[in-house]
Amino acid sequence: MLSVFLLPVITLARYVPAREWIRPYAAPAAALTAAVVLCLIDCIPNAHVTPIFIVAAGGITGLRVFHEPEPAPEEAVSES
Numbered sequence: 001m002l003s004v005f006l007l008p009v010i011t012l013a014r015y016v017p018a019r020e021w022i023r024p025y026a027a028p029a030a031a032l033t034a035a036v037v038l039c040l041i042d043c044i045p046n047a048h049v050t051p052i053f054i055v056a057a058g059g060i061t062g063l064r065v066f067h068e069p070e071p072a073p074e075e076a077v078s079e080s
Contacts, residue, residue, distance in 0.1 A: 001049070005040040008033050008060035015063055029063060032056045 012021075012033045021030040039053040 001043070002040070004054060004057055005036055005043070008036050008057045011061050011063055029060055032060055036060065 012029055016026045016029065020026050036053055036057050039050065043049060
C-alpha cells in the first residue's frame with residue numbers, strides 16, 4: 001500500500017520540475033499529490049484507506065503516459 005501512495009509523488013517529482021508546480025497545468029496535480037501524501041501520513045497510525053485517495057493517486061500516476069499533443073506539421077506551400 002505504501003507504493004500506491006508514493007508512486008504519484010515520485011512521478012510528479014520526476015516529470016514536472018518543482019518550479020513548474022505553480023503553473024496552471026501542474027498546480028492541480030501538485031495539490032492532489034499533497035493530499036495523497038497527507039492521506040499516507042494519516043494511514044500510518046489509523047490504517048483507514050479512503051478510495052478517493054487511491055483514485056487520485058492513479059490519476060497522478062497517469063501523468064507518466066500523458067504527452068503533449070504535437071503541433072500539426074505545416075503543409076509545404078508550393079508556388080506554381
